[in-house]
Amino acid sequence: MKRIEQTSKTVLDWQQGRDPGLPALPSELLAWASLSVGPADGRAGDLQRELALTLDALDALNADAETLRAAIIFSCQSSARPAPSGYLVGGVAELVAGQAEAEKVWVIYAQRGGGTGAEGLRRLLLAIIRDVRVVLILLARQLVRLRAATKLPDDARRQLAQLTADIHSPLANRLGIWQVKWELEDLAFRHSQPETYRRIANLLDERRADRERFIEAFKTQLRDVLQAGGIEAEVAGRPKHIYSIWKKLQRKGVPFSELYDIRAVRVLVRDIDSCYATLGLVHGLWTPVADEFDDYIAHPKGNHYRSLHTAVIGAEGKTVEIQIRTFEMHTHAELGVAAHWRYKEGGGGDADFERKIAWMRQLLEAREGEEDSNNGEAGVSTTLIEDRVYVLTPQNEVIDLPRGGTVLDFAYHVHTEVGHRCRGAKVNGRIVPLGHQPSSGDRIEILTAKSAEPRRDWLLAHNAFLASSRARDKVRAWFHRLDQARNLTAGKDLLDRELKRLALHQLDINLVLPRLKLQKLEELYVAVALGDVSAAHVARVLHEAAQPAPESARTLLPLPAAALARPPKPAAGFTIEGVGNLLTQMARCCQPVAGDPILGYLTQARGVSIHRRECAALQRLFSTHPERLMPVEWGRGRAQSFAVDVLVRGYDRKWLLKDLTNVIGSGNAHILGLNSRVDAASGIAELRFTLKVSDFEQLHALLARMSAIAGVNEVRRWP
Helix, strand or coil, X not given: CCCCCCCCCCCCCCCCCCCCXXXXXXXXXXXXXXXXXXXXXXXXXXXXXXXXXXXXXHHHCCCCHHHHHHHHHHHHCCCCCCCCCCCCCHHHHHHHHHHHHHHHHHHHHHHHCCCCCHHHHHHHHHHHCCECHHHHHHHHHHHHHHHCHHHCCHHHHHHHHHHHHHHHHHHHHHCCCHHHHHHHHHHHHHHHCHHXXXXXXXXXXXXXXXXXXXXXXXXXXXXXXXXXXXXXXXXXXXXXXXXXXHHHHHHHCCCHHHCCCCEEEEEEECCHHHHHHHHHHHHHHCEECCCCCEECCCCCCCCCCCCEEEEEECHHHCEEEEEEEEHHHHHHHHHCCCCHHHHHHCCCCCHHHHHHHHHHHHHHHHHHCCCCHHHHCCCCCCECCCCEEEEECCCCCEEEEECCCCHHHHHHHHCHHHHHHEEEEEECCEEECCCCCCCCCCEEEEEEXXXXXXXXXXXXXXXXXXXXXXXHHHHHHHHHXXXXXXXXXXXXXXXXXXXXXXXCCCCCHHHHCCCCCCCCHHHHHHHHHHCCCCHHHHHHHHHHHCCCCHHHHHCCCCCCHXXXXXXXXXXXXXXXXXXXXXXXEECCCCCCCCCCCEEEEECCCCXXXXXXXXXXHHHHHHHHCHHHEEEEEECCCCCCCEEEEEEEEEECCCCHHHHHHHHHHHCCCEEEEEEEEEXXXXXXXXXXXXXXXXXXXXXXXXXXXXXXXXXXXXXXXCC
């Protein structure tokens, strides 16, 4: 990356003298920006110069035309003078919106007084910014403001420096924008601790430019030695900056005279053998400093960092630190678990956030290497992917949740007792249901009751109240402390309600015990109450257990040997044991769907009527004509659809029907009929749907989603 200089004076003359190969901007846009800011003198003149210098800095960062346009429009537009028509579109609009979102973070930072919780704000900033190029604009603008901070009052200058140290410098560091990072750190240190800065500067008995010339000469000499030794290597170096020198003095607790890495060089080679060969050449050319050699290749650091570190005495008696590593080690150190920013900032960090930072840095490096930025952007997505959500408490503390986390997850993240007492929530001042999923930047307020009383249905997956396993464990732990009798009663109620909803309540519940490795029903009820097993899972197991085995099915009805000899044929999606080509029809009394346990009943004129095994009408027919009962299985032929009646009861409210039909449609079911009525006295609406579904699993999932709708009290198959 080339050095970032400050050259321009106004917006209008900024484009003059630029490299012709850089993306040009329309003169109309520049003229609008100049008029919007005002004349090039006084306060308006300062704003013009700040914008022009920001554009210079973005040029040095290889910013594309969209990034430059977005920086101009955000700085200059107002309600009185909006951006020219046609410019605020596409990627430019997204970049302008990203800068506006960043302004919210600056406001939160100012309200909190800075300093504490800066890591959370950095994560929030990256979460609400959807385009990596916004970060470039923010860093360039902050760099220009910091350069001009000497004109500000002392308090304002220190506040600007603190904001830079807390937010901008760490971001530049993490993204590998080293030149910006070094200058931001040095300027922020200079303005926040001017006396310490001057003291260290005086200790460095040479100017920075002189140090850089020394490093360049050292690198040239080292390259020649390596080339003569037949070692293919990449040599890079930079002098230590004043802020990094101060940090090392603080960390090591040593006087300035004992720092041996004020000047540092890094050598990258192809393999480990070349690392040690390079070390031998370095020690043969320059005198090594005693006790300053570390072999992190043979003995890696705890974060898997690998490299050779040594210090030598170069020309004029000046010490130089040399790091030697392979290209693979360097990639791991810069983008892997041993990323330089973790060492510098002394933090841990989570794997998901590190992957995002690594991806952003790789994207920036790819953009910097492009010769033609317009062509290079084809196929390169600049949108950030984030699997965490960063939200705010009323006190502006940043809380991170997994994507898909709910406001109830947030309550348990704040404190277990807050979660237990949670009865509602507000997001940005608006009341929302407990299953609401907030977005990054949302401010959440939890509404609590006086006593802790979590609800058991928070543990039901289909209700989607909790996405975090940590929060679910806290709810389970609360119920574990209840007495056995309450858990037995609650578990039985939950299970009975679920089985009735799926019309499985007439089946023998004892069938599930061996499949769930339980001995008694009481154990099952307690497990359901504590959330160790869900009522929906028990219902599925019971449904599977009730399916008849083919061998046992034949014993239900003795058939002639000749009939048994004929191969069974699927008839309308069914296999009737030993009989083929029979007319079949669905019983309208119980409306079985694929997957239900079924039996056939041979009618006098309409073939075989297919019933659910627990159908009350079938039981009455069996008591009078048991010989007509026929074992039936679902066939494996072409896909079919089945009509089923569903009863819904809930509070009569606006959009209830709309919400129900949306869920039905998104579940790929079809509405064949609908009847509804409202009890005016109680305000309860009753809706009876006739739905077309493909099988029992689809129906099970659909009923679960419908029961989770706000205001719905009951959803079940009918009758």
